[in-house]
Amino acid sequence: KAGVTQTPRYLIKTRGQQVTLSCSPISGHRSVSWYQQTPGQGLQFLFEYFSETQRNKGNFPGRFSGRQFSNSRSEMNVSTLELGDSALYLCASSLGARYYEQYFGPGTRLTVT
């Protein structure tokens, strides 16, 4: 069974631009969660989607948004990029929710200049 895939793996953007990251979950998984990892803040929860609905959201500004499609693939979007948005963005899929085992993708390394 194929693992969680994320595209692109690396991305360089300029302040003020927007970016869209993609996550394809393991086949059969209906929940996708997104996380941000930075050296200063560590791992932080962004949001969780289940069956195309956002179920939970972390403490991030509205510039961070996401969606999930009917095939469970998910995208996250960051608008008006700031230097502090430079991070590793990880998605994880699971059968149900955060109390199910999470399977992580390799991440997208975003650099904002």
Place this chain on the structure above:
Amino acid sequence: KNEVEQSPQNLTAQEGEFITINCSYSVGISALHWLQQHPGGGIVSLFMLSSGKKKHGRLIATINIQEKHSSLHITASHPRDSAVYICAVASGNQFYFGTGTSLTVIP
């Protein structure tokens, strides 16, 4: 305020040693996860616990709900166990992470 605290932050062990990493949390939880992150960023889920104890190979995870504490034990440590170990808890509609324990196992 950190909802999840891990100790120690850094740990160096000789190959073969028994290792314990601790995690304390201050919120009510529905589940606790132990994650392993190798250099390069990839994260692997080791355990998901809501009570009791789980064992997988040389790894053992325990949780005490009353004391809000969990431990990850590695028996007969090996250099390939060198990684960052992260404790995370699912609480309400949030998911909180510890800052991680960086483990180095020396041959």
